[in-house]
Amino acid sequence: xxxxxxxxxxxxxxxxxxxxxxxxxxxxxxxxxxxxxxxxxxxxxxxxxxxxxxxxxxxxxxxxxxxxxxxxxxxxxxxxxxxxxxxxxxxxxxxxxxxxxxxxxxxxxxxxxxxxxxxxxxxxxxxxxxxxxxxxxxxxxxxxxxxxxxxxxxxxxxxxxxxxxxxxxxxxxxxxxxxxxxxxxxxxxxxxxxxxxxxxxxxxxxxxxxxxxxxxxxxxxxxxxxxxxxxxxxxxxxxxxxxxxxxxxxxxxxxxxxxxxxxxxxxxxxxxxxxxxxxxxxxxxxxxxxxxxxxxxxxxxxxxxxxxxxxxxxxxxxxxxxxxxxxxxxxxxxxxxxxxxxxxxxxxxxxxxxxxxxxxxxxxxxxxxxxxxxxxxxxxxxxxxxxxxxxxxxxxxxxxxxxxxxxxxxxxxxxxxxxxxxxxxxxxxxxxxxxxxxxxxxxxxxxxxxxxxxxxxxxxxxxxxxxxxxxxxxxxxxxxxxxxxxxxxxxxxxxxxxxxxxxxxxxxxxxxxxxxxxxxxxxxxxxxxxxxxxxxxxxxxxxxxxxxxxxxxxxxxxxxxxxxxxxxxxxxxxxxxxxxxxxxxxxxxxxxxxxxxxxxxxxxx
Amino acid sequence: xxxxxxxxxxxxxxxxxxxxxxxxxxxxxxxxxxxxxxxxxxxxxxxxxxxxxxxxxxxxxxxxxxxxxxxxxxxxxxxxxxxxxxxxxxxxxxxxxxxxxxxxxxxxxxxxxxxxxxxxxxxxxxxxxxxxxxxxxxxxxxxxxxxxxxxxxxxxxxxxxxxxxxxxxxxxxxxxxxxxxxxxxxxxxxxxxxxxxxxxxxxxxxxxxxxxxxxxxxxxxxxxxxxxxxxxxxxxxxxxxxxxxxxxxxxxxxxxxxxxxxxxxxxxxxxxxxxxxxxxxxxxxxxxxxxxxxxxxxxxxxxxxxxxxxxxxxx
Ligand SMILES: Nc1ncnc2c1ncn2[C@@H]1O[C@H](COP(=O)(O)OP(=O)(O)OP(=O)(O)O)[C@@H](O)[C@H]1O
Ligand SMILES: [Mg+2]
Numbered sequence: 001x002x003x004x005x006x007x008x009x010x011x012x013x014x015x016x017x018x019x020x021x022x023x024x025x026x027x028x029x030x031x032x033x034x035x036x037x038x039x040x041x042x043x044x045x046x047x048x049x050x051x052x053x054x055x056x057x058x059x060x061x062x063x064x065x066x067x068x069x070x071x072x073x074x075x076x077x078x079x080x081x082x083x084x085x086x087x088x089x090x091x092x093x094x095x096x097x098x099x100x101x102x103x104x105x106x107x108x109x110x111x112x113x114x115x116x117x118x119x120x121x122x123x124x125x126x127x128x129x130x131x132x133x134x135x136x137x138x139x140x141x142x143x144x145x146x147x148x149x150x151x152x153x154x155x156x157x158x159x160x161x162x163x164x165x166x167x168x169x170x171x172x173x174x175x176x177x178x179x180x181x182x183x184x185x186x187x188x189x190x191x192x193x194x195x196x197x198x199x200x201x202x203x204x205x206x207x208x209x210x211x212x213x214x215x216x217x218x219x220x221x222x223x224x225x226x227x228x229x230x231x232x233x234x235x236x237x238x239x240x241x242x243x244x245x246x247x248x249x250x251x252x253x254x255x256x257x258x259x260x261x262x263x264x265x266x267x268x269x270x271x272x273x274x275x276x277x278x279x280x281x282x283x284x285x286x287x288x289x290x291x292x293x294x295x296x297x298x299x300x301x302x303x304x305x306x307x308x309x310x311x312x313x314x315x316x317x318x319x320x321x322x323x324x325x326x327x328x329x330x331x332x333x334x335x336x337x338x339x340x341x342x343x344x345x346x347x348x349x350x351x352x353x354x355x356x357x358x359x360x361x362x363x364x365x366x367x368x369x370x371x372x373x374x375x376x377x378x379x380x381x382x383x384x385x386x387x388x389x390x391x392x393x394x395x396x397x398x399x400x401x402x403x404x405x406x407x408x409x410x411x412x413x414x415x416x417x418x419x420x421x422x423x424x425x426x427x428x429x430x431x432x433x434x435x436x437x438x439x440x441x442x443x444x445x446x447x448x449x450x451x452x453x454x455x456x457x458x459x460x461x462x463x464x465x466x467x468x469x470x471x472x473x474x475x476x477x478x479x480x481x482x483x484x485x486x487x488x489x490x491x492x493x494x495x496x497x498x499x500x501x502x503x504x505x506x507x508x509x510x511x512x513x514x515x516x517x518x519x520x521x522x523x524x525x526x527x528x529x530x531x532x533x534x535x536x537x538x539x540x541x542x543x544x545x546x547x548x549x550x551x552x553x554x555x556x557x558x559x560x561x562x563x564x565x566x567x568x569x570x571x572x573x574x575x576x577x578x579x580x581x582x583x584x585x586x587x588x589x590x591x592x593x594x595x596x597x598x599x600x601x602x603x604x605x
Numbered sequence: 606x607x608x609x610x611x612x613x614x615x616x617x618x619x620x621x622x623x624x625x626x627x628x629x630x631x632x633x634x635x636x637x638x639x640x641x642x643x644x645x646x647x648x649x650x651x652x653x654x655x656x657x658x659x660x661x662x663x664x665x666x667x668x669x670x671x672x673x674x675x676x677x678x679x680x681x682x683x684x685x686x687x688x689x690x691x692x693x694x695x696x697x698x699x700x701x702x703x704x705x706x707x708x709x710x711x712x713x714x715x716x717x718x719x720x721x722x723x724x725x726x727x728x729x730x731x732x733x734x735x736x737x738x739x740x741x742x743x744x745x746x747x748x749x750x751x752x753x754x755x756x757x758x759x760x761x762x763x764x765x766x767x768x769x770x771x772x773x774x775x776x777x778x779x780x781x782x783x784x785x786x787x788x789x790x791x792x793x794x795x796x797x798x799x800x801x802x803x804x805x806x807x808x809x810x811x812x813x814x815x816x817x818x819x820x821x822x823x824x825x826x827x828x829x830x831x832x833x834x835x836x837x838x839x840x841x842x843x844x845x846x847x848x849x850x851x852x853x854x855x856x857x858x859x860x861x862x863x864x865x866x867x868x869x870x871x872x873x874x875x876x877x878x879x880x881x882x883x884x885x886x887x888x889x890x891x892x893x894x895x896x897x898x899x900x901x902x903x904x905x906x907x908x909x910x911x912x913x914x915x916x917x918x919x920x
Contacts, residue, residue: 060697060698072731076728083717149712150708157679157706158701159698604675
């Protein structure tokens with residue numbers, strides 16, 4: 001999972017940008033809307049009548065329709081929408097969901113190193129998929145079928161406003177969707193927790209050892225259950241724990257009668273709270289550098305630092321307060337990549353060192369070094385003790401520094417990491433090293449994941465209802481799906497618009513497919529003008545798509561948030577709030593558009 | 606003769622102020638996807654309907670009656686011209702507070718039962734729960750559906766659906782009721798009930814606009830009618846005026862002795878007249894309708910409304 005630090009921007013900085021963006025977008029989009037409305041209207045009624053119609057439409061919208069908005073009417077529409085949805089047997093989706101989970105055990109690979117991640121990904125993906133599918137299908141047929149069956153005649157000839165018809169539907173379908181999603185939440189939670197639950201027994205005999213402190217300990221191995229076994233140690237008091245395998249461990253206890261029992265799995269369902277920092281580099285001579293070295297992957301997200309040189313990666317963390325660390329030590333999580341220029345002993349780990357530096361370089365205070373061995377492909381925890389030895393480049397020092405008093409200033413903590421093995425490299429990105437704050441609650445995090453799915457569902461419902469005010473159901477279905485895909489692929493489209501993709505735009509790509517060209521070779525056509533035309537058309541298409549995509553909800557980004565849950569990261573409340581605000585914004589935009597579409601539509605036409 | 610009808614309309618208009626419905630050269634052209642003209646369903650229609658009137662819209666199938674009603678309700682937008690209801694534009698949702706509409710067929714949610722249907726429409730009028738409960742009982746009684754009030758509408762027969770459709774049109778006790786062929790599907794008793802109800806509405810000062818093919822029904826209840834043919838207004842006026850044969854005199858004499866009758870005949874003969882018919886004072890609406898249709902078929906184009914050439918000749 002690649003973490004995007006922009007997600008961790010605090011809410012108040014984000015909302016500032018968002019409000020400014022909205023202040024720009026709303027007038028611009030309204031203007032575009034009025035112009036488009038005028039063009040349509042002028043084609044229909046002529047230039048002057050068209051202008052009058054548009055003016056009257058906007059006038060009644062604000063003078064009457066929005067002003068006399070009635071909640072009772074909206075709820076009435078919502079209730080009928082719900083009944084209609086139930087009549088369409090939407091609950092079948094839920095049954096499908098439950099059945100899938102009953103049989104999920106057969107196709108989920110329990111041999112996985114990360115079973116919890118697998119289970120969580122499965123439930124969250126399934127839920128997202130089914131709920132969005134349901135939202136789409138429930139809302140896409142409703143208005144078009146009312147118009148086709150003319151039931152709309154008896155509705156719109158009542159004092160109901162188009163805004164109430166649109167919002168009522170969104171509300172009704174959201175209510176149904178929420179009920180179903182709540183059911184799915186319970187089923188998936190139970191599924192994950194129960195599915196992960198297991199225990200072990202002792203396999204073979206316990207081996208007694210005597211430690212340097214003279215204490216007797218017992219070591220043993222568990223039976224193979226769920227495709228894994230643990231090693232465990234029992235202390236002299238009969239308590240102990242296993243090692244971490246498959247993302248979890250068990251606590252072990254020896255009972256009076258000598259049998260050894262294992263607890264249910266621990267720490268596989270957690271909500272890690274990371275505090276990320278900013279990353280900068282030092283080059284081989286120890287001078288500040290913007291990046292490390294590139295080891296040859298073009299789109300590499302990590303930068304590399306070479307071992308045995310002065311090259312270093314430096315993280316700066318803000319707002320590190322003593323009060324947040326009750327046991328006086330800071331836990332650092334490291335997810336470093338290793339790049340070996342010579343293989344040597346494959347198993348041999350690459351060593352690194354870590355220093356804690358005072359933020360003010362003129363003070364020349366540095367704690368450490370703390371040596372570590374980089375573990376690949378797994379997160380490693382490093383504890384920064386409260387008392388650190390002061391680092392002197394030459395010789396040892398007897399001076400100790402206090403982590404919070406001497407090294408952290410104004411809540412700022414600076415960590416420097418170097419690779420110790422020459423000619424080997426560490427690959428680092430800013431999110432690779434973070435401070436692990438006290439964990440959040442897994443159940444709350446699971447709920448947050450569902451809240452994000454819910455927000456996505458509401459957005460899809462609003463989008464679909466908006467299209468269904470204008471289009472027949474199959475067309476509305478297509479329009480929603482296309483919008484979703486464009487919104488989902490907005491990052492890809494951005495790359496295309498900025499010309500960062502190989503192979504060019506759609507026309508160029510088509511030519512390449514037909515000629516079976518390599519993507520890397522320049523497109524060389526017989527006629528240079530044709531090449532120019534194709535590239536220009538592609539460019540225009542890409543720009544248009546880019547603007548469109550930029551306006552849409554970035555569904556991919558939203559659904560990636562559920563990965564946080566699967567990867568045991570706590571979803572920051574700021575993210576939930578941001579998506580909440582964004583969803584509310586889209587809800588407004590889609591309802592207003594839906595209102596104008598429905599209002600300007602001849603329902604009996 | 607044309608002048609006989611027009612001043613009267615004017616008179617009622619000025620007496621009661623604002624007409625309930627007014628259309629000003631209302632025109633509707635249906636176009637296909639490419640904007641090509643398909644049908645000209647309503648052509649430059651001018652109508653004024655006064656409060657308290659029962660107004661009948663007549664015309665053969667496809668003559669634009671339903672289209673006119675939809676334009677008045679704002680379900681369709683006029684191609685040109687305007688429709689005003691209670692002085693407001695037809696597309697203004699506020700006018701609906703005082704309107705009841707029974708469409709050609711009852712387009713209702715089939716999965717609701719009678720009570721739920723009326724409750725839903727009551728909510729759309731922002732009625733409180735108590736008001737709705739009371740009104741629902743009243744209306745279900747009125748349309749005589751008490752025995753089926755909890756059955757979903759998908760199980761309803763045509764006439765039953767029609768009845769519940771009527772009930773929903775009256776949920777708000779409207780001042781203006783638009784009925785598109787209200788009696789289709791109703792049994793004779795239901796038809797009579799419907800007529801009675803329309804007259805009752807009139808008695809309570811409501812305005813009713815209806816279209817129907819059942820001319821006797823129209824003749825029984827309507828004050829004024831307009832006859833459309835091919836989207837054009839062919840005739841408009843008070844039924845009493847339209848159906849009066851102006852160059853004929855009807856006498857009804859009680860206990861006329863044989864010699865008196867002979868004298869009367871002599872008198873008539875003296876003026877060069879003759880007695881053509883004895884009992885019927887007016888023509889029927891059906892005759893008028895047939896005549897206008899036939900005329901319009903023979904002579905397509907604009908026919909001055911009110912120009913009633915009602916004489917004895919076609920009979
Ligand atoms: N939505 C529509 N699209 C295209 N043409 C239409 C539409 N609605 C009505 N028309 C046409 O307009 C004309 C008038 O139709 P309208 O329904 O108003 O007739 P009507 O007088 O109510 O007939 P009937 O007595 O059969 O109910 C017809 O030619 C009809 O085909
Ligand atoms: Mg009709």
